[in-house]
Amino acid sequence: xxxxxxxxxxxxxxxxxxxxxxxxxxxxxxxxxxxxxxxxxxxxxxxxxxxxxxxxxxxxxxxxxxxxxxxxxxxxxxxxxxxxxxxxxxxxxxxxxxxxxxxxxxxxxxxxxxxxxxxxxxxxxxxxxxxxxxxxxxxxxxxxxxxxxxxxxxxxxxxxxxxxxxxxxxxxxxxxxxxxxxxxxxxxxxxxxxxxxxxxxxxxxxxxxxxxxxxxxxxxxxxxxxxxxxxxxxxxxxxxxxxxxxxxxxxxxxxxxxxxxxxxxxxxxxxxxxxxxxxxxxxxxxxxxxxxxxxxxxxxxxxxxxxxxxxxxxxxxxxxxxxxxxxxxxxxxxxxxxxxxxxxxxxxxxxxxxxxxxxxxxxxxxxxxxxxxxxxxxxxxxxxxxxxxxxxxxxxxxxxxxxxxxxxxxxxxxxxxxxxxxxxxxxxxxxxxxxxxxxxxxxxxxxxxxxxxxxxxxxxxxxxxxxxxxxxxxxxxxxxxxxxxxxxxxxxxxxxxxxxxxxxxxxxxxxxxxxxxxxxxxxxxxxxxxxxxxxxxxxxxxxxxxxxxxxxxxxxxxxxxxxxxxxxxxxxxxxxxxxxxxxxxxxxxxxxxxxxxxxxxxxxxxxxxxxxxxxxxxxxxxxxxxxxxxxxxxxxxxxxxxxxxxxxxxxxxxxxxxxxxxxxxxxxxxxxxxxxxxxxxxxxxxxxxxxxxxxx
Amino acid sequence: xxxxxxxxxxxxxxxxxxxxxxxxxxxxxxxxxxxxxxxxxxxxxxxxxxxxxxxxxxxxxxxxxxxxxxxxxxxxxxxxxxxxxxxxxxxxxxxxxxxxxxxxxxxxxxxxxxxxxxxxxxxxxxxxxxxxxxxxxxxxxxxxxxxxxxxxxxxxxxxxxxxxxxxxxxxxxxxxxxxxxxxxxxxxxxxxxxxxxxxxxxxxxxxxxxxxxxxxxxxxxxxxxxxxxxxxxxxxxxxxxxxxxxxxxxxxxxxxxxxxxxxxxxxxxxxxxxxxxxxxxxxxxxxxxxxxxxx
Numbered sequence: 001x002x003x004x005x006x007x008x009x010x011x012x013x014x015x016x017x018x019x020x021x022x023x024x025x026x027x028x029x030x031x032x033x034x035x036x037x038x039x040x041x042x043x044x045x046x047x048x049x050x051x052x053x054x055x056x057x058x059x060x061x062x063x064x065x066x067x068x069x070x071x072x073x074x075x076x077x078x079x080x081x082x083x084x085x086x087x088x089x090x091x092x093x094x095x096x097x098x099x100x101x102x103x104x105x106x107x108x109x110x111x112x113x114x115x116x117x118x119x120x121x122x123x124x125x126x127x128x129x130x131x132x133x134x135x136x137x138x139x140x141x142x143x144x145x146x147x148x149x150x151x152x153x154x155x156x157x158x159x160x161x162x163x164x165x166x167x168x169x170x171x172x173x174x175x176x177x178x179x180x181x182x183x184x185x186x187x188x189x190x191x192x193x194x195x196x197x198x199x200x201x202x203x204x205x206x207x208x209x210x211x212x213x214x215x216x217x218x219x220x221x222x223x224x225x226x227x228x229x230x231x232x233x234x235x236x237x238x239x240x241x242x243x244x245x246x247x248x249x250x251x252x253x254x255x256x257x258x259x260x261x262x263x264x265x266x267x268x269x270x271x272x273x274x275x276x277x278x279x280x281x282x283x284x285x286x287x288x289x290x291x292x293x294x295x296x297x298x299x300x301x302x303x304x305x306x307x308x309x310x311x312x313x314x315x316x317x318x319x320x321x322x323x324x325x326x327x328x329x330x331x332x333x334x335x336x337x338x339x340x341x342x343x344x345x346x347x348x349x350x351x352x353x354x355x356x357x358x359x360x361x362x363x364x365x366x367x368x369x370x371x372x373x374x375x376x377x378x379x380x381x382x383x384x385x386x387x388x389x390x391x392x393x394x395x396x397x398x399x400x401x402x403x404x405x406x407x408x409x410x411x412x413x414x415x416x417x418x419x420x421x422x423x424x425x426x427x428x429x430x431x432x433x434x435x436x437x438x439x440x441x442x443x444x445x446x447x448x449x450x451x452x453x454x455x456x457x458x459x460x461x462x463x464x465x466x467x468x469x470x471x472x473x474x475x476x477x478x479x480x481x482x483x484x485x486x487x488x489x490x491x492x493x494x495x496x497x498x499x500x501x502x503x504x505x506x507x508x509x510x511x512x513x514x515x516x517x518x519x520x521x522x523x524x525x526x527x528x529x530x531x532x533x534x535x536x537x538x539x540x541x542x543x544x545x546x547x548x549x550x551x552x553x554x555x556x557x558x559x560x561x562x563x564x565x566x567x568x569x570x571x572x573x574x575x576x577x578x579x580x581x582x583x584x585x586x587x588x589x590x591x592x593x594x595x596x597x598x599x600x601x602x603x604x605x606x607x608x609x610x611x612x613x614x615x616x617x618x619x620x621x622x623x624x625x626x627x628x629x630x631x632x633x634x635x636x637x638x639x640x641x642x643x644x645x646x647x648x649x650x651x652x653x654x655x656x657x658x659x660x661x662x663x664x665x666x667x668x669x670x671x672x673x674x675x676x677x678x679x680x681x682x683x684x685x686x687x688x689x690x691x692x693x694x695x696x
Numbered sequence: 697x698x699x700x701x702x703x704x705x706x707x708x709x710x711x712x713x714x715x716x717x718x719x720x721x722x723x724x725x726x727x728x729x730x731x732x733x734x735x736x737x738x739x740x741x742x743x744x745x746x747x748x749x750x751x752x753x754x755x756x757x758x759x760x761x762x763x764x765x766x767x768x769x770x771x772x773x774x775x776x777x778x779x780x781x782x783x784x785x786x787x788x789x790x791x792x793x794x795x796x797x798x799x800x801x802x803x804x805x806x807x808x809x810x811x812x813x814x815x816x817x818x819x820x821x822x823x824x825x826x827x828x829x830x831x832x833x834x835x836x837x838x839x840x841x842x843x844x845x846x847x848x849x850x851x852x853x854x855x856x857x858x859x860x861x862x863x864x865x866x867x868x869x870x871x872x873x874x875x876x877x878x879x880x881x882x883x884x885x886x887x888x889x890x891x892x893x894x895x896x897x898x899x900x901x902x903x904x905x906x907x908x909x910x911x912x913x914x915x916x917x918x919x920x921x922x923x924x925x926x927x928x929x930x931x932x933x934x935x936x937x938x939x940x941x942x943x944x945x946x947x948x949x950x951x952x953x954x955x956x957x958x959x960x961x962x963x964x965x966x967x968x969x970x971x972x973x974x975x976x977x978x979x980x981x982x983x984x985x986x987x988x989x990x991x
Contacts, residue, residue, distance in 0.1 A: 012785055013823060015808035050806075145810070147821040149837050150779045151848035158821075159837075161782065178782075189789075190799040251805060282829050300829065308801040315802065315828025315863065322765055348949060 002042070003168035005057040005130070006200035008185055009138055010162035013050045016250035018143050018157055023048035023216070025141050026055050033137060038064040039126060047204070047214035049253045051186070053141070054214060056200050060167075064123030071097050076106055076113040090115055130172040134165050138176060152177040162186060169199050188212050188253050191305055211305070212253040220249050223301055226257025227285065230299060234259075237288040238299050244279055251283070252303035259287070260313040264296040266324045269331050270415050276405050277323050282316070330400040334412075339420050342395040349398065355463045356516065358394055364463075366390040367510045369455035375502060378447065385448040389429040392417065393452055396430075410434040436486050443490040450490045454503070457483040461532075462507040465525045466518065470532070484536045491562045492540070495638075499560045504529050534559045541569050549695040550576065556690025567640035572689055575644055587647070590654035591691040597663055598682035601675035605683070611673040616653070616660035623653040624681050631684055640688075647685060654681075697796055698874040699861050699881060703749050706773050706855065709791045710747035715775060718748045723930050724937040727752050727813075728774030728854055732929055735816060735964075736971045737776070738841050738850040742982035744778045749857070753937065755944035758893035761886040764869040768892040769885070773855040779848035780837060788825075788835065788853055796864060803828050811836045815936060815960045817843035817968070820852070832860050842968020902947045909938045909956070916963050925971045932963045 042059030187210025432449025
């Protein structure tokens with residue numbers, strides 16, 4: 001026999017951003033409890049709205065399954081004394097298994113006899129377990145933010161106002177914070193009424209009657225159908241962002257989609273401002289035309305039916321009018337200022353207690369950006385743009401618009417900069433220097449944006465590292481990982497000839513010159529930076545689908561030149577791919593032999609041809625000289641596959657060399673000469689990869 | 697429904713829920729929460745139900761009476777119920793109906809909004825209530841006040857009267873609201889809005905205000921030394937308003953700002969802790985009364 005089970009936790013409106021997580025948790029914890037309790041079931045389904053979290057267990061067994069299993073005890077010689085009587089150990093074992101000593105028996109395991117007991121327990125009736133298990137389950141849900149209410153001690157997401165616990169047609173009795181379980185649920189706050197749930201399988205339908213769509217997917221489809229219907233009817237393109245849809249989904253129990261309009265004169269304000277204001281403040285979906293241009297309409301979802309929709313639309317229009325008037329006011333006011341006055345205000349804004357004001361940061365970014373442009377041999381025009389962009393890249397932080405909408409930083413900067421007469425290339429770079437803004441965002445498209453973006457990010461990272469803020473585990477409050485990844489992706493996208501060590505040196509130099517007391521030794525900071533960035537490069541290689549042993553081998557030769565590191569990895573991946581790796585194996589073996597022996601060499605790379613005793617030595621030296629020329633040229637041109645080919649070409653001469661001579665010759669001069677030759681070759685090999693890390 | 701009728705309607709409604717209806721407190725403050733009827737009385741175990749309208753001063757929001765939505769002084773209608781009743785949301789929605797807002801004709805939602813007042817060492821969780829997309833009420837379960845855990849928990853409902861009225865009366869400009877038959881909000885408040893804005897932004901004497909802040913702070917401490925909680929708290933309120941005036945004048949730098957806030961907060965915490973001690977010393981009189989009534 002099996003019955004269904006329903007648990008519904010009725011709540012005051014749960015924050016939209018917590019609902020799905022809570023619903024998933026309820027399902028997960030229910031399943032875990034059922035499994036741990038040896039209760040079989042057909043399915044577990046979870047439901048959620050702003051006012052309720054519910055779970056239905058279908059086909060829940062009436063009883064736990066019985067247990068019948070052997071339990072192993074102590075060995076025979078410990079369990080019985082010389083007279084064959086049970087020892088204390090055996091009696092204790094029997095007691096712990098809940099059996100009489102007479103029921104113990106012996107079994108052989110690996111040549112030793114052990115005492116055993118049959119542990120059996122008859123499954124308990126499900127109905128007997130529920131009154132204790134369900135309240136534990138309900139109160140075990142965890143939320144990012146909890147509260148207390150009334151005179152109760154329980155910390156929960158919002159106050160619990162009703163509870164249903166229904167096993168078949170029986171109410172499971174318990175109480176949480178003064179609320180007793182029953183079989184009556186509440187309908188939509190305004191459109192529905194209380195409704196009795198006779199059996200769990202009625203739950204979804206009964207609540208639908210009371211204007212609550214408890215099934216999340218059903219509700220989502222209803223919203224999308226409403227939006228799509230409106231779009232088709234009006235010929236609109238309605239931009240549905242997933243995170244906004246998700247939030248709206250958990251703000252309503254009966255969704256009805258409606259639209260409203262605003263005065264077209266507001267369209268003079270940048271589109272991003274209007275869209276952000278509608279989304280962030282009002283949770284509206286913006287309306288675009290086929291060309292992606294914003295239209296003077298919005299779409300919103302009401303928690304109710306279609307009654308008096310004009311009133312609701314009119315109210316929303318009134319609110320939006322006030323919002324957009326504010327935005328328009330900010331936009332006009334901001335333009336009354338000028339870049340110099342905004343820059344002056346940056347002097348008063350603390351960036352970080354130990355790292356000075358935002359103006360201080362801007363000065364460092366400018367210094368770093370100038371040095372980077374120089375290092376990159378940028379042209380005169382680019383250098384001028386870099387300097388100007390760096391100087392003014394943060395001015396919009398003190399505009400009223402960015403104060404109101406922080407996510408518009410950069411976007412407003414670019415817009416205002418153009419209006420203030422800055423060059424378009426500078427305006428564009430102001431916006432770009434924040435990129436990539438998230439994991440899915442592209443790096444700056446222009447070189448100017450790339451240089452200033454790198455300067456801004458490395459200043460943040462070096463600044464934080466130098467005062468001891470280094471991300472650990474899940475702790476990364478300043479999003480330094482994202483910023484470092486941004487630098488790496490920018491270097492790659494632009495193929496910049498800039499090594500990480502040069503970048504670190506420049507940034508540390510500027511920080512040292514800033515006059516700020518240095519809290520940590522530059523050497524320690526440099527070491528942390530190297531490790532931190534190596535991990536970011538490793539992520540890039542992994543995303544490029546480079547095999548993990550290739551990744552290890554490549555990073556064994558460092559990641560200082562990010563672009564060439566990726567190219568080296570691609571070349572090595574190709575050389576060791578199926579079908580090619582057999583041909584490549586002798587080269588790997590040759591490299592490893594060379595490197596192993598080279599470890600015995602001293603620092604001298606003095607190879608003296610006069611000390612060659614065998615033709616194979618001279619041949620190898622000549623082959624290396626030839627290969628080295630190619631490797632150097634190929635590396636300079638970032639043709640890493642060619643460099644690897646040239647190195648592989650040494651495999652024959654290396655093998656011949658080892659066949660012909662004993663490296664560890666008796667004569668010290670000869671030995672040292674041979675080791676110096678190998679070490680010279682090893683230097684080239686090791687700067688490409690640590691081939692010993694490759695899998696056979 | 698005119699502005700005055702709204703206030704009377706809400707007073708009547710919450711009086712029916714056994715709230716003590718009191719008059720606005722006579723010291724300047726930025727929000728109804730700062731009234732001692734809320735700030736002090738939500739601390740400790742004693743039951744407390746109160747409702748009042750509170751003129752709230754936000755000097756930095758002054759716009760010379762020229763902005764249709766922003767004001768130097770606006771009105772909050774404040775309700776406190778401790779412990780929070782089980783049907784508090786239903787009571788609140790009922791009060792909206794009394795104001796003529798039929799939920800079936802509108803879209804009413806409870807949207808997460810967590811409240812924090814660093815100067816008061818207070819925070820709570822709850823919602824802003826949306827009426828057709830407009831925030832009309834702040835609804836908060838207090839978790840901590842003056843740095844002290846609330847137990848039992850008080851619920852605070854703060855109606856933004858101007859916003860509600862502009863919706864009910866369908867007015868775009870706050871100064872066009874009808875206060876009472878034939879008299880507009882502007883008739884009553886436009887003139888002081890202009891003068892207060894002019895004073896706040898152009899006239900106020902920074903040196904004197906800084907001096908006043910220190911004087912009020914010292915006096916609050918002196919009163920606290922004698923465990924005179926209510927007088928001390930009045931001076932804390934004066935400190936807070938003086939700080940707001942200085943801030944609106946742009947006289948406080950970022951670094952100084954943190955310093956001022958922590959000075960007010962320290963005072964508020966001390967007052968809160970002493971209030972609790974004093975009530976305990978008195979044997980929590982309202983708690984006993986409540987027990988008698990229930991017993």
